[in-house]
Amino acid sequence: MAEQDTPLFLHGFDLSSHFVDPRPLGTGVTGLVLSAVDQRTGQCVAIKKLVMRDAVTVKHALREVKITRRLHHENVVRVHEVLAPYGRPLPRDPTQLSALYIVQECMETDLARLLEQGPLPTGHATLLFYQLLRGLKFIHSANVLHRDLKPANIFINMDQLLLKIGDFGLARIVDPHYSHKGYLSEGLVTKWYCSPRLLLSPNNYTKAIDMWAAGCILAEMLTGRMLFAGTSAVCHAV
Template sequence: MARQDAPLFLHGFDLSGNFTDLRPLGTGVTGLVLSAHDQRSGQKVAIKKLLMRDAVSVKHALREVKITRRLHHENVVRVYEVLAPHGHPLPQDPRQLSALYIIQECMETDLARLLEQGPLPTGHATLLFYQLLRGLKFIHSANVLHRDLKPANIFINTDQLLLKIGDFGLARIVDPHYSHKVNPVKFNCLY
């Protein structure tokens, strides 16, 4: 397909030809998520493009990569690889890149979409809640705080009733040697 004929969501999406059947899954503050077929592995994957516009977005993108690379658990979305533009491996110093691409496991739906269809049967809800707690226990044992846990970041394959926690864009690594003192927030009660 010629560049000018590409769907709008693909403009600026700069990866090699290893990925086909690209379809939009969602957008967020940090970038775009597409589903794709990885021709190398034969798997359906999700590709999260993290834009690196300034020093702050670079810091956030690199932190998300660092966190996702250290989390390997059956209830956490699996990251297969992280690529630079054109499908190249990440350089030693990725701070000069315009974007990063996180190639990860593609899940069927998220909890928000599932709940839009109506209440879950009690047995299904119990199993999913158990998996959510297992995933959170693992994440916390790895000294990571997700900080954005919501139904849209809880992914599910309904045929297996398999739940996985994803989207670590706001996550933080808890360093026991660092003070994590919370600064008081001023607010107006009348707002």
């Protein structure tokens, strides 16, 4: 079978044919995500495609790869490998590539889908929130801000009630000993989980924005409703 005839290629993924049975999972903040079976291991994996069209998308893709490669924790989605088109290893200089592929573990569901069924039992919410805080503590200890923490980016295996934080497309590495005032991007956190500090000072924030989002998520797990469900940032602020 020609490479262009594989199911992955038909989804716009030019990867090796040892990834089979592709199925759309959703769209991350920076790219399309498919599930597939890696025939080398028999594992189901999630594959995220990062398109690199210009200097900005190249910068964002390489930053996401750098961040995901440095985060190894049981409450963070594990990355197995990062590939160039056609399943090739990344070259020393990947800036000329048209796309990158992040191959990571595939989780059963995400918290957003789980909350569509209503609030969680208190015991389940407590266990999941504990794992969320463990994952955040590790991420922050690596000097990384997630910047888009929300139920859709929190993944769960239901049989173990195992929680993992994923989708680092908007994450940023920061130096805790250096002021980043004026150098951090605006308007990143989804508005329902956005802290007042980020609304009032969008270019100057810390890991506290992730902690605020975590608190909003806890309230949503317990009540089944968004804590701040305004239709705009202005409604959210007031």
